[in-house]
Amino acid sequence: MHEVEILEKLVSFRSVVGTPNGDIVEWVTSYLRGLGAKVHVLPGPEGDRSNLFATIGPKDRSGYILSGHLDVVSAIEPDWIGDPFRLRSEGNRLHGRGATDMKGFLAAALAAASKVDANSLVKPIHFAFSYDEEATCHGVPHLIERLPELCQPPLGAIIGEPSGMQPILAHKGKAAARITVRGKSGHSSRPDQGLNAIHGATAILVQAVKSSETLSHGPFDATFEPPYSSLQVGTLKGGTALNIIPDICEFQLEARAIAGCDPRSLLSDIRQAADALQAQGYDVEWTETGAYPPLSLLADSALAALVTALSGKAPLAAVSYGTEAGLFQQAGIDSIICGPGNISRAHKPNEYILIEELSACVAMIDALSRHCCG
Template sequence: MNVEEILARLIAFPSVVGAPNGAIVDWVREYCEAAGAEVTVLRGPEGDRSNLFVTIGARRARGYILSGHMDVVPAGEREWHSDPFVLRQDGARLHGRGTSDMKGFLACVLAAVPRLAAMNLPQPIHLAFSYDEEAGARGVPHLIAALPSLCEKPLGAIIGEPSRMEAVRAHKGKAAVRLEVIGRSGHSSRPELGLNAVHAMAGLVTQIVAYGQTLAIGPFDTDFAPPYSSLQVGVIAGGQSVNIIPDCCTADIEVRAVPGVSPRSLLEPVKTQLTALRDSGFEVAWHELSAYPG
């Protein structure tokens, strides 16, 4: 199979982050085993998704890892004019969910597997494919923990994230949290009898956005674009009907921190603002979704 054929097969798997990924894992495993590679499937604690590790060449020598993730973000954007899980060619471009991030890289690597397996490599090439990267790299820690039993200490790793073909030596640290505000429900005709969680969250989000804008004043690291830490509110959910006072509202936010700044420390002012809602009678909760250093 050539790169385009492999990419079409990979795109056809709707391996959306947070969903079971057994189908794509099984296909990659069977493909690599057919080429003579050694494959280990590492089931994650969720029970319905797995990492995958492939060794080509001498296992007990030190080698390099080619690493990527099998999951993709959801494809709910209105800009899609075709099935996002069917590879489509438009001139010199290939379109489909994950063509760039990052099944294109996986396809390039897999296309080389038969040739690499035929070389009898004295130093191995390893493939490390993880799950749920798009949810804060939830799968790869389990894969990293298993590395000592899978191979000798690697000489290095190449992570095939889209970077416009420029070498990137590091990434920002990140932390993501879900804020939950719990009020008191009631009929919209008597707002004074309820506690509107959406209204409270709206005020909180306004404060959070204003705080996020202050991060642009530094500290700076010019190796990154933008050269400062950042904050985003990505998802807000709450309410069930326009005539019911919403008793619950959640907001998912993330911060990305330049080196030398702890992502969790950037969230402390947000936690303080959330906790202050208790003074108005609301209950609040703080759920960490993911965190990793830069």
Template sequence: MHAPDILAKLVSFESVVGTTNADIIEWIKAYLKSFGAKVDIIPGPEGDRSNLLATIGPRDKPGYVFSGHTDVVPANEKGWTSDPFVLRVDGERLYGRGTSDMKGFLAASLAAVPMLVASPLMRPIHFAFSYDEEAGCRGVPHLIARLPELCETPLGVIVGEPSNMRAILAHKGKAAARVTVKGRSGHSSRPDLGLNAIHAVGEVLRSAVSTAQALAKGPFETEFEPPYSSVSVGTIQGGQAVNIIPDLCTLEIEARAISSADPAALLSPVRDAAAALEHREFRVEWETLSSYPALSLPRTAPLACLLAELTGIEPLPAVSYGEGFSMRAAV
């Protein structure tokens, strides 16, 4: 199969983030096995989603990994002029959900399988396809945890995010969390009898804002935009009516860290502020939504040199978004 045909098949699977990816994983597994690849399925704790690791060549030697995700964001935009899950060809352009991010990369990788199988590989090529990347790289940690028993430590990982075929040397790390504060409901005329969860979350919010302001003062890594770590609150939800004391409020927050910082540690002041509410009868839940470290490769790193040679394009120093696979280099 040629890459456009493979892409058409991949696009046809509605593997929307947060839903099952069983069908697309089974199709990819069957395709790879038809060429004699070694294939392992790594289920996630959700029960209906899995990662896939496949290898062409010897697994007992270090090689390179093509890494991508099978999930796509929902196709709810109003601008679609055709079925987003049916590949549409318009001249030299291919339209469909995921054609760029990132089923196009999966298709290109899979289309290379016949050539790789026919080559006398001295080192293996691995295919590591994950799930729920769009929800904060939730699937790939389960795959990474299994790598030591499935293959030798890779020499490097090429993550096929859409970057115009330009390798990226550095990206920020990320940690995201959901804070749920539970208080006590009541009528707003008697605030003394209730515990206002929204008011309590306000204290967590103030901690987040002050942390963000402090981070903006440095330290700095000038290759990033902005050149400092950041903390940002994305959502706050709570309350039923203006005359009801809200007994529940939820806040979602993320940190994006320059390479010298630990993204999870950046949220520590906010987590401490949330935990302090428990001394005032509130119940607090802290749920980690996602976490991955920053990437920082020197231009002279072997993987960076290899990708520059293969693409003919100098690597980009840094981007502020990120990926969740260790030893990464996005292309």
């Protein structure tokens, strides 16, 4: 199948993050098995969604992983022209949810797979397709945990997030949490008989602001924009009416860490403030909603040299967005980002990828296949 035809099929699956993905997994499994690939469907603990790992070539030798995620963000924006889950052609643009992030890469990888002669490969090519990447890389850790039983230690992983087909060596790590503060409701005229959850949450929010300001003073890494770790509160809700003492307040926050910093550690002072609030009679629930480590690949590494040669583009030192690459690297697998499309088009109405971008990605993977034959 041609990459555009495959992309049309992939976009038609409403594989929105946090929802069952059995239909798209079944289709990709059938397609790859039809090419003679060894395919493993790896259900996650949720029970209604799965990762997928497939191999073309010798399983007893080390090879390369092509990594992408099957999920997409929702498409509820009112500005979509037509059905977001039906690929729409407009000149050289192919519009649809996930066209860039990142079903375009999946389509290119699957199209290239159909041209691989498994018998000629001396190094295997693996396909690692995950679920719920858009929920702070929730699914791929379960896949990575299974790798020792699925393949020999990989030589490297290419994560096909949209990068304009430019290899990317580094990105920040991330840790996110949801904090729920519960107090005691009552009439606002008798604050002495209640416990205001919003007032209580303020102590934690103040610490979050202080931590954010502290991080802006360093340490620094000039390859990133901004060149320091950051922290922000992204959502806040609580209360039902002005004359009712709010008994619950909930907010979410995230930290993004430069290379060399553990993103979870950036939340430690805030966690201490949450624990201290418990002593004042509040019930405080801290839920980590996701985390992934930074990526930092040496510019003179073998993988960076290979993907530079395959793509024909010089590497970019770092990007601000995060990917699953840091998790592969944390597992001891050299990893790099390189995929079709532009991240600026992701998570927007009328998301699109260019036909020539898909073709360039297929050409890169074709070149990888030739490399694995030598």
